[in-house]
Amino acid sequence: MTFRIEKDSLGTIEVSNKKYWGAQTERSKINFKIGKKYSMPIEIISGLAYLKKAAAITNYELGFLSKKKKKIITKVCDEILEGKLNNNFPLVIWQTGSQTNININEVISNRAHVLSGKKLGEGISSINPNDDVNKSQSSNDAFTTAMQITSYKILIEKTIPGIKKLRNSLKLKSFDYKNIIKIGITHLLDAPSLGQEFSAYVSQLDKVIKELKNIINNILELAIGNCRFALKVVNYISNLTGFEFKTAKNKFSALSSHETIVITHGILKNLAISLFKISNDIRMMSSVIGDGEIIIPSSSGKINSTQCEAFCMVSIKVIGNDTTISLASGSGVCKPVIGSNFLESAKLIGEACFSFSKNCISGINPNIPRIKKLLNQSLNLI
Numbered sequence: 001m002t003f004r005i006e007k008d009s010l011g012t013i014e015v016s017n018k019k020y021w022g023a024q025t026e027r028s029k030i031n032f033k034i035g036k037k038y039s040m041p042i043e044i045i046s047g048l049a050y051l052k053k054a055a056a057i058t059n060y061e062l063g064f065l066s067k068k069k070k071k072i073i074t075k076v077c078d079e080i081l082e083g084k085l086n087n088n089f090p091l092v093i094w095q096t097g098s099q100t101n102i103n104i105n106e107v108i109s110n111r112a113h114v115l116s117g118k119k120l121g122e123g124i125s126s127i128n129p130n131d132d133v134n135k136s137q138s139s140n141d142a143f144t145t146a147m148q149i150t151s152y153k154i155l156i157e158k159t160i161p162g163i164k165k166l167r168n169s170l171k172l173k174s175f176d177y178k179n180i181i182k183i184g185i186t187h188l189l190d191a192p193s194l195g196q197e198f199s200a201y202v203s204q205l206d207k208v209i210k211e212l213k214n215i216i217n218n219i220l221e222l223a224i225g226n227c228r229f230a231l232k233v234v235n236y237i238s239n240l241t242g243f244e245f246k247t248a249k250n251k252f253s254a255l256s257s258h259e260t261i262v263i264t265h266g267i268l269k270n271l272a273i274s275l276f277k278i279s280n281d282i283r284m285m286s287s288v289i290g291d292g293e294i295i296i297p298s299s300s301g302k303i304n305s306t307q308c309e310a311f312c313m314v315s316i317k318v319i320g321n322d323t324t325i326s327l328a329s330g331s332g333v334c335k336p337v338i339g340s341n342f343l344e345s346a347k348l349i350g351e352a353c354f355s356f357s358k359n360c361i362s363g364i365n366p367n368i369p370r371i372k373k374l375l376n377q378s379l380n381l382i
Contacts, residue, residue: 008022080108265342295366
């Protein structure tokens with residue numbers, strides 16, 4: 001492996017010639033060997049790329065950046081959003097978000113240097129990572145803004161569609177099974193009909209979807225910038241992402257606390273508890289040594305409750321993430337772990353709901369002989 005020499009205020013340091021990051025990213029990589037490398041979610045990198053592109057366009061329109069610099073910065077941002085530079089963001093979440101902001105600034109600067117026809121490591125880039133790429137921004141408002149962008153995006157594109165998919169599958173079962181009378185076991189909170197039992201799950205998910213839609217609009221308020229810059233850059237972020245972001249009413253609050261993220265994840269935690277209940281109910285109803293009232297589809301050649309178990313594990317993970325996010329938000333500075341855990345929960349729930357709907361709920365059939373046997377043997381009917 002060949003290296004080049006990069007410089008910063010602390011001196012010089014070797015950086016791989018195959019990477020576009022600079023001295024400060026390399027120092028962070030060396031000084032924070034904690035956990036898995038490249039653990040900063042790539043979605044947050046994309047959120048920063050949206051911001052850097054919008055900021056370059058805004059700074060150009062306000063007369064703070066030349067057209068040439070604007071053009072090349074936005075070109076590199078497009079490459080990042082297309083996933084072409086993913087291997088240039090090696091940092092872990094166990095460091096301040098400012099390091100990730102510096103990382104993307106350095107990558108944009110050095111990649112722009114190469115796109116200008118120059119060799120990496122030779123000469124000074126015409127795009128300065130601080131004075132050009134990070135112009136009109138700070139590390140705190142940049143990372144917070146990226147976290148808000150990607151949190152909203154994942155909720156709209158993955159989490160809520162996954163919940164709706166599961167809700168609709170359960171709704172179909174509740175309709176199909178509405179006339180199947182079953183024995184209701186008080187301490188298992190069973191319903192008089194199989195359809196009514198499934199309808200309870202539908203109602204739980206309906207409430208969560210409604211709560212999410214009510215709160216997530218607050219995530220649209222971004223912490224970035226001030227005055228004219230803020231209004232224009234947020235407008236461009238909206239155009240680039242297709243979502244109607246707006247500038248936060250109180251930037252100090254948006255920077256220093258993350259109540260909206262905490263509250264939103266609290267809803268995801270409550271959903272996780274509901275999903276835990278639903279999956280355990282399905283396990284019980286399908287067990288041959290339990291109720292045996294339903295037949296679940298086979299998985300990997302066996303008829304067992306592996307989908308339910310996966311659902312349980314996802315629920316447990318999300319519940320744990322909620323404690324982490326709550327404590328991190330109280331600290332005020334642990335932004336990377338807030339963003340990472342929130343995105344993990346949002347993705348897990350969306351994917352788990354799709355999987356559970358497709359691989360379990362949609363293939364469930366009632367075990368009519370078993371249902372009739374349990375009903376006819378009940379002492380309550382004597």
